[in-house]
Amino acid sequence: MKFSKIIIASAALVAAFGVNAQVTGSLGGGYGTFLELSDAGLSGGSVATLTGGTVYTDDRPFADIPAGVVFGGDFLAAGPIAGTPATLTFAGTGVDYISFLWGSPDLYNRLTVTSTGGVTQSFDVGTLGFLSTNGDQNVSEYVQFTASAGTMITSLSFSNAPEKDAFEAANFSVTTPIPEPSTYALLLAGIGAIGFVARRRRTS
Numbered sequence: 001m002k003f004s005k006i007i008i009a010s011a012a013l014v015a016a017f018g019v020n021a022q023v024t025g026s027l028g029g030g031y032g033t034f035l036e037l038s039d040a041g042l043s044g045g046s047v048a049t050l051t052g053g054t055v056y057t058d059d060r061p062f063a064d065i066p067a068g069v070v071f072g073g074d075f076l077a078a079g080p081i082a083g084t085p086a087t088l089t090f091a092g093t094g095v096d097y098i099s100f101l102w103g104s105p106d107l108y109n110r111l112t113v114t115s116t117g118g119v120t121q122s123f124d125v126g127t128l129g130f131l132s133t134n135g136d137q138n139v140s141e142y143v144q145f146t147a148s149a150g151t152m153i154t155s156l157s158f159s160n161a162p163e164k165d166a167f168e169a170a171n172f173s174v175t176t177p178i179p180e181p182s183t184y185a186l187l188l189a190g191i192g193a194i195g196f197v198a199r200r201r202r203t204s
Contacts, residue, residue: 023113023153025123027130029099029144032175034071041088042172047095053078053086053158063166066103066140070170075103078158079166085112085159086167094152095174099144103168106135108161116151135165142171 035042041050055074059065063077078086094116102109105125113121123145125133132139147153160167 022119023115023121023145023147023151025111025113025121025128025143025145027128027141027143029173030101030142030171031099032173034171034173036072037074037076037170037172042174046091047174048088048090048155050076051087051089052083054082056082060166063168064104064137066101066168066170067138068101068140070101075168075170076158077166077168079160079164080162082166084162085157087155087157088172089155090153094147094154096147096152097144097174098153098156099142099173099175100169101140101171102130102143103140103170104135104137104165105130105133105139105141106165107133108135108164109167110159110161111167112157112159113145113153114155114157115147115153119151 035047036044037055038044039050039055042048053076054063056063056065056077057073057075060077060082062079062081063075065073065075076086078084102125107125109125111123113123115121123143128143130141132141145153145156158167158169
């Protein structure tokens with residue numbers, strides 16, 4: 001098989017995986033440059049526009065600023081009083097990675113991630129593995145969401161169960177994630193396979 005055919009076949013395989021690709025969520029993140037949060041969205045709306053919810057700078061009876069250092073002192077709240085849901089819609093084709101600080105996590109918080117093609121996935125403190133799930137105001141955890149190859153995250157929607165306190169979030173970052181060691185191993189294996197095929201082609 002010619003080298004060019006191998007490349008075309010590989011691209012088709014990647015595209016096929018991209019059709020069924022999903023977004024993976026986990027605890028972690030919180031690195032890179034945090035984006036300015038305002039009523040317009042992230043970075044004045046240039047990275048993502050905000051609809052619903054409310055941006056606060058101090059604690060409210062129904063919404064607490066996430067524990068820890070909060071960039072700019074601004075946090076997003078979505079809840080019965082704060083405006084449910086709050087949706088961040090990303091500019092252009094979207095982003096392939098985002099992380100943020102999830103404040104006072106509780107079982108009433110719901111995050112809906114929409115990706116390429118209108119695919120939606122729901123995440124909560126249980127599915128993400130939070131240790132604290134009772135709305136403790138002294139607890140915050142970073143969470144991160146990574147889109148599979150061929151997929152982009154187009155929006156995040158924050159909601160909270162009726163008659164409950166708000167879902168609070170801050171310190172948003174869309175920095176490219178640091179690859180896991182296994183990712184490097186796969187990359188090296190792929191480069192090695194391509195080199196092997198190219199060398200075999202030259203000698204035959």
